[in-house]
Amino acid sequence: MADEVEPSLDIPRHLKYWKMCLRSPLPSLYQSNEGNRMALAYFIINSITILTPFQPVPRADGTIPTPLIAPGERRQLREWVLSHRHPSGGFSGTSSLVFPLHGYEEWDFETGTSSREHLGLANITATLFALQLLVLLSDDETPEAAFRGVDRVQTLRWLSRLQREDGSFGEVLKMLPDHGWFIGGGYDMRYCYIAASIRWILRGDVNEGEPGWVEDFDTGALAQYIISSQTYDGGFAGSSKEEPHAGYAYCAIGALSLLDRPLEDSSASHPSKILNSGIRNMPGLIHWLASRQFNYLEPGQHDDDYDSDEDEVNFVLPRSLADLSLEKNQRYIGYNGRCNKVADTCYSWWVGAALANLGREGLVEHAPARRFLLEKMQHRIGGFGKKPGNPPDLYHACFGLCILAVMGEEGLNQLDSALALPVEMVRRIEKARTALLSREGENGTAGRLAKDIVGIGLGLRDEKPGWLTAAGG
Amino acid sequence: MPPKSKAAPKPKGADSSKQPTLTPSTSNTTPAVPATVAARSQLRYDDSRPHDAARLKAGLTGLPRDEQAAWISARFARTPAARTRLPPKAQRELWRQVNEASLPVRALRGGTKGSSWGRDRNGLDVGGYSVERFDEREARRARLTCLEVASRGFRERRERERKGLRDPATGEAVFVSEGEVDAERVRRGEMADLRRELYGTVQGSFALDPEWDDVIPIPQDEPEAALAAIAYPADYDEAISYLRAVMLKKEYSQRCLRLTETIIEMNPAHYTVWLYRASNVFALKLPIADELEWLNQVAFANLKNYQIWHHRHLLVDNLYPALAEKPDELARFAAAERDFLTQILVQDTKNYHVWSYRSYLVGKLGVWGSPEELKSIEGLIDDDVRNNSAWSHRFFLVFSDPAHTTPGLVATEPDPAVPQDITSREVEYAKEKISLAPQNQSPWNYLKGVLVKGRQKLSSVEEFTGGFVKGLGNKDGSEDVQSTHALDLLAEIYAEKGDKEKADLCLRRLGEKWDRIRVGYWEWRRKCLEEA
Structure with a gap:
């Protein structure tokens, strides 16, 4: 085994795939994701950032390669992200839900007030991805300006309103006729994780009464909701009533650990009190995560058991356990998301990153997991597919790179497994949060608004007007 | 005005013989038949300017004398500014020549070279x-x-x-x-x-x-630099632009309901469309049963979609208060939903969203103890003993039933309220299914979950578990393990009994031979055991 050559990650080929996704419209295959364009945008920009060294490496002839996204284009793309801001806080998930500005105003002329129900819906998932994109697209010279234009106070207030009585979070807030405000979206651990992420990114450490203070959501209720969603076999489900799922396990661990993650110089696997003393059965959780490893056998190797059902294509069972202990069967390790399901690229990430967040990445072997991704899931044109032989898609291609980066793949930027961003970008979040808070502290709301407007203008033009410089701005 | 003017220039047979390219016919009697409309226009143009094409080619001096004279006459005849400067006598002579030679006194303007006929839908020149x-x-x-x-x-x-x-x-x-x-x-x-x-x-x-007609669609206005634009079909684009318009008006009507249906057919994952649909249902006070009926069909056509199930959840929340007052109707509704879910799960047995909805429904309608529900789940496990979704649902049914459990406990916590007979029944059920496929982890997880919940010692299943492991640690080749999960549980049973050495042997053999892909995990367990 040792003399076999390990596969290598073809970085230029992956970049080529992502360049295609960046430059040309996505095929109509993605139509069902039309409501979640912000997520697709995150997959594209995050992957390009993971693949691009922060310090450009000179070519053999000494020239510096030009970045895939030039600074001017980064500013334009930031504007696109900012155009999804919702007047009530948060971001909309897609451009088709951004309305002409007058559409947001609903004045009752009798009382002279706005009904407060704005059109379109800010979406919790889109809001996290938009904040991450603003950081990923921030100016390398002034990363602390990443959150310029973000209405931190409104967004955090809106976030609190998405929390249900049981502590969980929904994805959207909508006024339904005869029903009042309705928190939409299922009971889904993803929204809990996203709420904890947005809170960590934006809230900061402000005491009550100080400028920029916003009432926190009920973190105790959120933690309690998550903790009570652990299942009898140690995993985590969307709620206490359901089947455990690797994506939800990642979200449960990530959310708990983000609730008390330090605001500066923090790492994904910081010793979180809420996580470590909160989870009722930690050995059970680790057992469940370790059980997601999946011995990938080539179809046809055991023809008797081969099932042509699509869901079973790489779920080949050995004739007996003794067969599995043969050396050649240890070559590829995939991960599944639920017991008795098949391997899928994204679960290499959800499980691998969940273990990394627990500081337990050493419990799984990296080499066979890496081989599985590079030899079975990687596609000729770059990117990763869902299952062996599948064409690549944005979601699997992004999370394939993410887990390789967590496993320390050479040539990829180091990744924070709790925030799914390069560590360098997490440092930028910390700086940008500080800058956002100090602006609010200095100016109060009115000053902040004025400064934000100037900030947006500067972002667009990338230059300070003479009068502002003269005024000492 | 000339004394005799001709309404339209007449094609002249004698003249047209000098125009070889555009007139296929040289006959004096039959007029030329152009092959195309562009050729016809060219012909008309040339006919209104006698000898002009030949002059452009050869120059005025290159023409025969009579043609030179005719060209000059025609030119003067159609150019009043030049003509009126001629002395009266010359003018009379001009008109005489014009009449004799039947020269046109007006010419078509502009020429046909640069004229555009436009293109048809295939991009062909209409000319x-x-x-x-x-x-x-x-x-x-x-x-x-x-x-x-x-x-x-x-x-x-x-x-x-x-x-x-x-x-x-x-x-x-x-x-x-x-x-x-x-x-x-x-x-x-x-x-x-x-x-x-x-x-x-x-x-x-x-x-x-x-x-x-009364709705002005609002198309999307997107800046040039945008991310993740999708090349979706024009009809989707149109429907969304109408959706934007009616959402802006806050219109709730039957046609809006139909609009949401159209969009849902094209993109059932659009959560906003679903919420807007719900708004219409509530604003128009439509019967929820009808909406559920419609939803059934959509669910069959879109098995992997989960917005459908959120919508259903919302509808049932709204239907429930009326049902709760009438036990008969509630029972009928529960049975109808179970039938529907059974049909859906036949097609997609592990669909997470369907199972989520099912457990929600059990809680909402309070049918934990329903023998039909338990039987329905048993049927699914009989069909596929590896269906972990069904196993999870069974655990929820049995151990979240408020009739015999303590509310608010986490699934991994022991519950003193669970009666012994229920624990025993579930232990036997798990054992029976394990015997069918010993390497299937689902019933092993279930077995351990039941023992913990029911406050039973793990060692109560030592004999059963040991039955899947023979000659552990033997170096003569007689060691045989039918189930790594049995070996895993045995390690816990020995640890529970305080027999560290045997527990360690189980874990070591798992990492060494029987479950090598998890060697890192088994070694960690050995370390935990040592430190315990």
Whole structure:
């Protein structure tokens, strides 16, 4: 085994795939994701950032390669992200839900007030991805300006309103006729994780009464909701009533650990009190995560058991356990998301990153997991597919790179497994949060608004007007 | 004005013989038949300027003398500014020559070189059409214009009706009948066909439907630099632009309901459309049962979609208060939902969203103890003993039933309220299923979960578990393990009994031989055991 050559990650080929996704419209295959364009945008920009060294490496002839996204284009793309801001806080998930500005105003002329129900819906998932994109697209010279234009106070207030009585979070807030405000979206651990992420990114450490203070959501209720969603076999489900799922396990661990993650110089696997003393059965959780490893056998190797059902294509069972202990069967390790399901690229990430967040990445072997991704899931044109032989898609291609980066793949930027961003970008979040808070502290709301407007203008033009410089701005 | 003027230039047989390229016929009697409409125009142009084409080629001095004279006469005849400067005598001479030679006194302007006939829907130059084909096209264009005029008339009448204005001709109130609307629908269909045939333009179905005339669609306005734009079809784009318009108006109506249906058919994952649909259902106070019935069909067509299940959840939340007062109806509803879920799960046995909805429904309707529900789950496990979704649901059914459990406990916590007979029943059930497929982890997880919940010692299943492991640690090749999960549980049983050495042997053999892909995990367990 040792003399076999390990596969290598073809970085230029992956970049080529992502360049295609960046430059040309996505095929109509993605139509069902039309409501979640912000997520697709995150997959594209995050992957390009993971693949691009922060310090450009000179070519053999000494020239510096030009970045895939030039600074001017980064500013334009930031504007696109900012155009999804919702007047009530948060971001909309897609451009088709951004309305002409007058559409947001609903004045009752009798009382002279706005009904407060704005059109379109800010979406919790889109809001996290938009904040991450603003950081990923921030100016390398002034990363602390990443959150310029973000209405931190409104967004955090809106976030609190998405929390249900049981502590969980929904994805959207909508006024339904005869029903009042309705928190939409299922009971889904993803929204809990996203709420904890947005809170960590934006809230900061402000005491009550100080400028920029916003009432926190009920973190105790959120933690309690998550903790009570652990299942009898140690995993985590969307709620206490359901089947455990690797994506939800990642979200449960990530959310708990983000609730008390330090605001500066923090790492994904910081010793979180809420996580470590909160989870009722930690050995059970680790057992469940370790059980997601999946011995990938080539179809046809055991023809008797081969099932042509699509869901079973790489779920080949050995004739007996003794067969599995043969050396050649240890070559590829995939991960599944639920017991008795098949391997899928994204679960290499959800499980691998969940273990990394627990500081337990050493419990799984990296080499066979890496081989599985590079030899079975990687596609000729770059990117990763869902299952062996599948064409690549944005979601699997992004999370394939993410887990390789967590496993320390050479040539990829180091990744924070709790925030799914390069560590360098997490440092930028910390700086940008500080800058956002100090602006609010200095100016109060009115000053902040004025400064934000100037900030947006500067972002667009990338230059300070003479009068502002003269005024000492 | 000349004394005798000819209304139109006549083609001259003798002259046209000098124009070899454009006139196929040189006969004196039959007029030339152009192959295309562009050629016909060229012919007409040349006929109105005798000898001009030849002059351009050879120069004036290169023409025979009589042709030179004719060209000059024609030129003067059609240029009054030059002509009037001639002395009267010369003018008379000019008209004489013009009459004798039947020269045209007017010329077609502009030439045909740069003129554009436009292109048809296939990108072909219309100038290349034959005369017959061109006439046919023109007839269609005329037909389209007539229809457009009629259609505008319809829209105006509609507008008057809406505003309560009177017909200016008759002074009567305007009333647009159903028949007129139907006729307009037919008319627009024909107009759309004509536009497609003539210009290749495709019109969306909403623009064609008179029902949507009062809505001005709001197309998306996207900056040049945008991320993740999707090349979706034009009809989706059109539908979304109408959705934006009605959302902006906050309109709730039957047509909005149909609009959401159209969009859901194209993209069932659009959560906003679902919420807007729910708003319509509630605002119009539509029967929730009808909406559920509609939803059933959508669910079958979109098995992997989960917005459908959120919508269903919301509908049932709203239906429940009325059901709760009538136990019979509640039971009927529970049975109907179970039947529906059974049908769905036959097609997709591990669909997470369906199972989530199912557990929600059990809680909402309070049917934990329903023998039918338990039987239905047993059927699914009988079909596929590896269906972990079904195992999870069974655990929820049995151990979240408020009739015999403590509310608020986490699933991994022991519950003193669970009766012994239920624990025993579930232990036996798990054991039976393990025997069918010992390497199936689902019932092993279930077994351990039941023992913990029911406060039973793990060692109560030591004998059963040990049955899957033979000669552990033997170096003579007699060691045989039928189930790594049994070996895993044995390690815990030995640890529970305080027999660290045996527990360690189980874990070591798992990492060394029987479950090598998890060697890191088993080694960690050994370390934990040592430290315990």
